[in-house]
Amino acid sequence: MPQMTMLQAINDAMHVAMERDPDVVMLGEDIGKKGGVFGATDGLYDKFGALRVMDTPLSECGIIGTAVGMALYGLKPVPEIQFLDFIYPAFDQIVSEMAKMRYRSGGQFTCPMVVRSPSGGGIRGGHYHSQSSEAYFAHTPGLRVVMPSTPADAKGMLLASIFNEDPVIFLEPKALYRHGKQEVQEGWYTTSLDEARRVREGDDVTVVTWGAMVPIVEDAAGTAAENGVACDVIDLRSILPWDYDTVLDSVRKTGRLVVVQEAPRTCGFASEVAATVAEKAIDSLEAPIARVTGFDTPFPYALEHVYKPDKKRVLGAIEFTARWA
């Protein structure tokens, strides 16, 4: 099997999807000849042409609005929003149109489309190239919100998203685009949009996370293990709908929970994880639930490293939770 970065795996998934189905089309800013600002759509324009790989005018509202029209016509559009921070002009089209089309039309019209966007920090991009906005979308019935953290998951989940009947917000943790290589299966395969991934087995503390926080948590869990604390690390992968059964099963085993997210704390998805565990597994809890999150501030430029949860902050929470008696 070839070794790929997440970026290569995403690119490979789009090649596979476009070869498989002529209804799959791409649109966005700079995705054509340039191949995207990160290179995610590299080579697609040359292979599939300007009608299927469309450089659009510079309007996120227009990109998603026209993609909704394409999906309603029967195509499978995969619009790219260059940075997740730029998605807000399209919020109305995503939340009130794309997400609600099936429900509001009584199931007569659907929007099977995938909005791809690089999310999160890690590139010194300041607050307009770094936000983790998954919670806004996770509050919207009708959407699927996913965020893979490995190359193999990125390819399999992108293919599953494109050939899924529901509209998907596909968040790509840009800090992991070139983070490392992994063996990725060639050609067609899909990865579940309904199941979390167990990253590491352990009986002492459950650590739930997603996106670019996954390798940081893995690193912290490795050190914790050396100190005698075995973490059960779960990469949610899908934020909405989310696999709470896997989380609840783990907490019933460990009795302790840490949730790690890059996004600001208040009303972040970590809060939903914490609330669900408190509701359904309070009897199993032996320590307070800990959230490790970004601060309730805008994403800073010079102090990015201070804002983002790092290994020390995660490890601190794991040890605090493990020691609680």
Add this chain to the structure above:
Amino acid sequence: MATGTEMHVVMEAKGKAKGRTPKGLGDDDLKALFRAMLFTRLFDQRGMNLQRQGRIGFFVPSMGQEASQIGTGYAMGNKDVLYPSYRTHSLALLKGVPLKVLYDQLWGNATDLVKGRQMPNHFAIPSINWVSISSPIGTQISQAAGAARAAQIRGDKDVAVWAWFGDGGTSSNDFHAGLNFAGVWKAPCIFMCENNHWAISVPEEMQTASVSFADKAVAYGMRGVRVDGNDVLAVYEAAREARDRAIKGEGPTLIETVTFRMGPHSSSDDPKRYQPPELFEAWQKRDPIDRYREWLEAKDLWSKDEEEALAAELQKEIATAVEAAESTPAPDVETVFDDVYAELPKMLIEQREALRAQIKASGAIEDGGGAFPL
């Protein structure tokens, strides 16, 4: 065709048989146009009455805009796709959608095609390619541009996509985005701006400083046509020409039909609070139905007797459909969870079970009623 700020007109304003019959329209077509306009007026009157009687929760009338809508609808091709607004039920009446379908939606009952999920007038009718309607203004405009682009991508040669919106809609983000994208793509799209002079209470002159709405087309590199929106034949001609151009690959058109909303914005609105009465009276004298009737009568194509018979027939149809829709029960409680996703996710299965258990334990959930207040 008059572009930019000039006005395209076929019929004289008052009653004379002057003005040619547009190409392609035979006597039956001319009568069909009138039938649909009258049908729309009767549907509107009944809709407002049903709301006033407390039998439906809300209604959006289109009084005064019948020519502007029916003239366009008649120019559409069978495969054309409609991205309507909430004030365009005339198009469904013109295209022969069974009345029961429309009244079911006004009641939001168990046989409503949209399953009681939306307020009245927010139809979705796939049998005539009528895409689901949204309340936020303008969202359908960029979607229509995308659908027209999809027709190009698929190579569907005989499809035009029509978007409907009002003068207020031209201020929306999606108006700019949709027209801009469609212009760049030369997409087979027709943008129907019904300038009815009012965005709820905000008048045309507070909506834009442009000399006309059609004039905005220039900035998008497309043709902008301004039509007397109370002249059904002029509207038909303009729409027909725009469609021909779209199908031939000559690009999109923005059509401004200059008309007047002769009623409230909705059943919740009272124009007396903001509209000068003399303005309403002036436009009432230009009622599109009266004007077309006079034209037809002067051509010996229409008579009082014919109209009385037609009105009686249509009222009967309406009464039958109203009765059927009103006596249909509300949607089943558990359908509230359906169609959020293609398949019910676990969280919704659990929420449905919880609701089921609650109803079992404490009985049916009371409908507290309530009317839309605005």
